[in-house]
Amino acid sequence: MPVSMTQNETLLELTRNLDDLKNRQKNLSEKEAKVKDKILEAMNELGEEKVDTPYGSISVRKRVEKDYGDDVKKLENEVKKTKKMLNDMGQFEIVSVKESVFFLPLKAF
Numbered sequence: 001m002p003v004s005m006t007q008n009e010t011l012l013e014l015t016r017n018l019d020d021l022k023n024r025q026k027n028l029s030e031k032e033a034k035v036k037d038k039i040l041e042a043m044n045e046l047g048e049e050k051v052d053t054p055y056g057s058i059s060v061r062k063r064v065e066k067d068y069g070d071d072v073k074k075l076e077n078e079v080k081k082t083k084k085m086l087n088d089m090g091q092f093e094i095v096s097v098k099e100s101v102f103f104l105p106l107k108a109f
Contacts, residue, residue: 019105 005013043051043060050059086092 015103018101018103022103022105 039058040060043049043058048060050057052058
């Protein structure tokens with residue numbers, strides 16, 4: 001008869017699985033970034049903005065970085081300071097609560 005795992009053993013196994021998934025996810029993200037860089041380089045050499053392939057379409061997206069000037073930056077900083085102050089004083093209304101698992105691997109220490 002198989003021995004059932006305790007809740008602690010189950011949690012330990014699930015945490016080990018999560019750690020493994022996070023490591024693989026990080027490695028895949030790094031590989032994805034490299035492949036995308038190569039694709040962008042190839043598309044620029046071809047002079048193409050969009051290419052359809054048997055695997056899907058690829059398009060170059062450009063994001064514009066904007067500067068609204070010092071006055072807007074000051075206003076944004078004031079809003080951030082005001083929100084922090086209101087948060088510290090407890091002067092806010094909770095509109096919803098979302099629950100999730102936060103995982104900090106040992107390697108981060």
